[in-house]
Amino acid sequence: xxxxxxxIAPAAAEPLxxxxxxxxxxxxxxxxxxxxxxxxxxxxxxGVLGIVGESGSGKSLxxxxxxxxxxxxxxxxxxxHFDSQQLVGRQRKHxxxxxxxxxxxxxxxxxxxxxxxxxxxxxxxEVLFLHDRRLTGKGATARVLDLLELVAIPQADRRINQxxxxxxxxxxxxxxxxxxxxxxxxxxxxxxxxxxxxxxVQAQIMRMLRELKEKLGLALILxxxxxxxxxxxxxxxxxxxxxxxxxxxxxxxxxxxxxHPYTRGLIASIPKLTATGSKLYSIPGAPPRLGAYPEGCAxxxxxxxxxDICRTTAPPTMAFGGHRSACHxxxxxxxxxxxxxxxxxxxxx
Amino acid sequence: xxxxxxxxAVAMPFILLGIVTLAFLLTTITKGDPLxxxxxxxxxxxxxxxxxAKARWGLDRSLPERYxxxxxxxxxxxxxxxxxxxxxxxxxxxxxxxxxxxxxxAAMAIGSTTGILLGLLAAYYRDSVIDQTARLFSLFGSSxxxxxxxxxxxxxxxxxxHLLPGPGRLDAxxxxxxxxxxxxxxxxxxxxxxxxxxxxxxxxxxxSLVLGWTVAGSIxxxxxxxxxxxxxxxxxxxxxAKGAGELRxxxxxxxxxxxxxxxxxxxxxxxxxxxxxxxxxxxxxWPGIGSYAVIAARSLDFPAIIGVTIVGGMMFLITNLLxxxxxxxxxxxxxxx
Ligand SMILES: Nc1ncnc2c1ncn2[C@@H]1O[C@H](COP(=O)(O)OP(=O)(O)O)[C@@H](O)[C@H]1O
Ligand code: SF4
Ligand SMILES: [Mg+2]
Numbered sequence: 001x002x003x004x005x006x007x008i009a010p011a012a013a014e015p016l017x018x019x020x021x022x023x024x025x026x027x028x029x030x031x032x033x034x035x036x037x038x039x040x041x042x043x044x045x046x047g048v049l050g051i052v053g054e055s056g057s058g059k060s061l062x063x064x065x066x067x068x069x070x071x072x073x074x075x076x077x078x079x080x081h082f083d084s085q086q087l088v089g090r091q092r093k094h095x096x097x098x099x100x101x102x103x104x105x106x107x108x109x110x111x112x113x114x115x116x117x118x119x120x121x122x123x124x125x126e127v128l129f130l131h132d133r134r135l136t137g138k139g140a141t142a143r144v145l146d147l148l149e150l151v152a153i154p155q156a157d158r159r160i161n162q163x164x165x166x167x168x169x170x171x172x173x174x175x176x177x178x179x180x181x182x183x184x185x186x187x188x189x190x191x192x193x194x195x196x197x198x199x200x201v202q203a204q205i206m207r208m209l210r211e212l213k214e215k216l217g218l219a220l221i222l223x224x225x226x227x228x229x230x231x232x233x234x235x236x237x238x239x240x241x242x243x244x245x246x247x248x249x250x251x252x253x254x255x256x257x258x259x260h261p262y263t264r265g266l267i268a269s270i271p272k273l274t275a276t277g278s279k280l281y282s283i284p285g286a287p288p289r290l291g292a293y294p295e296g297c298a299x300x301x302x303x304x305x306x307x308d309i310c311r312t313t314a315p316p317t318m319a320f321g322g323h324r325s326a327c328h329x330x331x332x333x334x335x336x337x338x339x340x341x342x343x344x345x346x347x348x349x
Numbered sequence: 350x351x352x353x354x355x356x357x358a359v360a361m362p363f364i365l366l367g368i369v370t371l372a373f374l375l376t377t378i379t380k381g382d383p384l385x386x387x388x389x390x391x392x393x394x395x396x397x398x399x400x401x402a403k404a405r406w407g408l409d410r411s412l413p414e415r416y417x418x419x420x421x422x423x424x425x426x427x428x429x430x431x432x433x434x435x436x437x438x439x440x441x442x443x444x445x446x447x448x449x450x451x452x453x454x455a456a457m458a459i460g461s462t463t464g465i466l467l468g469l470l471a472a473y474y475r476d477s478v479i480d481q482t483a484r485l486f487s488l489f490g491s492s493x494x495x496x497x498x499x500x501x502x503x504x505x506x507x508x509x510x511h512l513l514p515g516p517g518r519l520d521a522x523x524x525x526x527x528x529x530x531x532x533x534x535x536x537x538x539x540x541x542x543x544x545x546x547x548x549x550x551x552x553x554x555x556x557s558l559v560l561g562w563t564v565a566g567s568i569x570x571x572x573x574x575x576x577x578x579x580x581x582x583x584x585x586x587x588x589x590a591k592g593a594g595e596l597r598x599x600x601x602x603x604x605x606x607x608x609x610x611x612x613x614x615x616x617x618x619x620x621x622x623x624x625x626x627x628x629x630x631x632x633x634x635w636p637g638i639g640s641y642a643v644i645a646a647r648s649l650d651f652p653a654i655i656g657v658t659i660v661g662g663m664m665f666l667i668t669n670l671l672x673x674x675x676x677x678x679x680x681x682x683x684x685x686x
Pocket of ligand 3: 059191
């Protein structure tokens with residue numbers, strides 16, 4: 001039995017994961033370039049937090065750094081509390097006892113995430129042995145078979161001795177999931193878990209993650225560039241732009257009343273089957289490169305609502321109950337209408 | 350894959366025949382007259398002696414005839430008789446090959462362990478002082494001339510400090526053990542002679558260090574380059590996210606993925622050193638196949654030259670085959686195709 005199952009979940013006030021002012025930089029010849037610029041996140045026990053943003057906005061990096069898995073040239077500051085334990089600056093040895101046991105991770109491309117020269121069974125067994133020294137070989141194999149069944153991989157007793165390249169993309173991701181939940185984690189971080197998969201398989205994997213979440217009572221961090229994925233599966237959503245959280249809200253509030261122009265643009269770019277035109281909308285321009293963040297609000301060169309103040313002054317974060325937005329005009333944006341938004345942005349951008 | 354290996358094994362005799370033919374043809378285009386190795390200068394003026402010598406060594410036959418006779422004999426394991434030692438070439442080689450193998454195996458053991466460790470360290474601590482030091486060390490090993498390094502080490506450890514013995518395989522005052530394997534270290538053990546065993550081992554240290562250093566250079570470079578690439582791969586992150594320690598990440602996850610290129614270099618280096626250890630053998634008075642080849646070449650000892658060529662080629666083929674078999678175990682993908 002895990003520690004989580006034994007303790008009674010504390011009041012909602014104390015989140016399972018609490019990230020405050022997380023900054024991640026890379027030291028280069030011309031000083032340190034910040035890629036994650038002060039991120040705050042809360043993940044409640046059993047909750048699902050979606051982290052959304054364009055590619056390169058710092059989603060992966062912030063979670064990796066929070067768990068001590070950042071590249072060696074990265075500099076991390078801020079605080080990350082997991083079950084009230086501070087993780088930033090913690091010794092590697094201590095981090096290792098959490099990773100793979102109380103915190104599991106899956107990544108975008110299951111083929112490159114699995115070791116090509118180890119059997120699938122050995123890779124799952126490894127995570128079991130790493131966190132349970134008294135485990136016997138037989139016990140481990142039995143557990144692996146259970147896990148493969150749990151993630152619905154047929155013919156587990158045969159599959160256990162196969163190598164990753166003998167699996168299909170979806171099956172590989174199931175193996176990754178089996179490995180990540182092998183030790184009954186309290187938190188599962190899924191970094192673009194369906195991006196590299198076929199559309200039909202994407203839905204299966206998302207359904208499986210949700211079922212496992214219910215069955216095992218784990219909290220889920222769902223990192224994706226696709227707001228559509230978040231809409232169906234997250235409780236709360238954090239929208240990340242240029243290394244900062246620009247908006248954070250309950251998923252329903254976010255879609256019903258987005259309070260940040262960037263979020264509005266993202267929602268407008270979700271492809272709609274019933275759309276009148278076949279043209280897909282996308283936010284004009286491109287996100288800033290690492291370290292080349294515009295003065296004031298980093299989004300201003302792409303924002304149709306930008307005013308002079310946006311070009312000089314970084315916007316404060318405004319809170320509307322549990323809904324936060326970092327925009328000078330968060331309380332004064334025109335009423336939200338998805339259809340109009342694409343048109344309006346199209347004209348101005 | 351098994352099929353492929355079988356095909357390779359079947360092809361070996363034919364490749365060998367090709368090597369024999371080439372070696373044979375090459376000896377005919379050299380300008381030198383092999384008779385000078387057989388007949389003394391004074392006797393060269395005596396046509397009778399010259400004719401007798403020609404007949405005795407088969408040099409009066411035409412080239413195609415000589416070729417056919419040679420290949421026919423070769424099939425029975427007969428490589429002809431050395432002009433110089435006047436003994437069967439196969440016996441000469443059998444006596445000298447183990448000495449080379451002993452040296453090369455020791456050098457490979459030293460060179461591959463240090464090479465792999467240095468390569469791993471250099472890659473893991475890339476661009477750090479450790480990396481620079483490891484790279485300097487391997488650069489030194491592969492660029493400093495062997496005879497210089499050998500002589501320098503001999504001078505320091507043998508002549509100056511008397512820590513290690515000089516050239517040769519065994520102290521002249523000791524009785525050599527009966528040659529069972531041809532490996533001095535093994536034969537002295539089998540003979541139950543610990544004093545000789547220790548002496549043989551001490552004799553082996555310097556030459557295998559010198560030769561091993563050059564090996565370490567090339568191995569560490571290939572390990573470093575491949576490790577740098579592998580350590581960036583996503584499954585390394587997965588391993589860390591599972592809670593694996595760095596030693597496990599490097600040895601269990603990364604190293605296993607670079608076995609194929611490392612085995613390739615190891616196999617190639619081993620095969621190359623069988624005849625390529627010649628400088629080391631020369632510096633350390635090591636009676637191996639390399640120094641035999643030098644003597645043979647200098648005296649136009651054709652049977653010996655062709656014999657060494659065949660053995661060298663055979664070593665290459667065998668090592669290649671073994672490397673191929675090793676691939677099968679190193680890479681599950683090869684196993685299926
Ligand atoms: N090891 C690294 N060295 C330098 N820059 C990096 C490194 N890892 C990530 N970055 C940069 O950090 C930024 C955020 O990357 P990432 O978190 O992977 O984005 P995403 O939101 O797509 O997951 C990007 O600009 C990326 O180029
Ligand atoms: S602060 Fe200004 S530029 Fe930034 S999102 Fe709001 S309106 Fe646009
Ligand atoms: Mg990412």
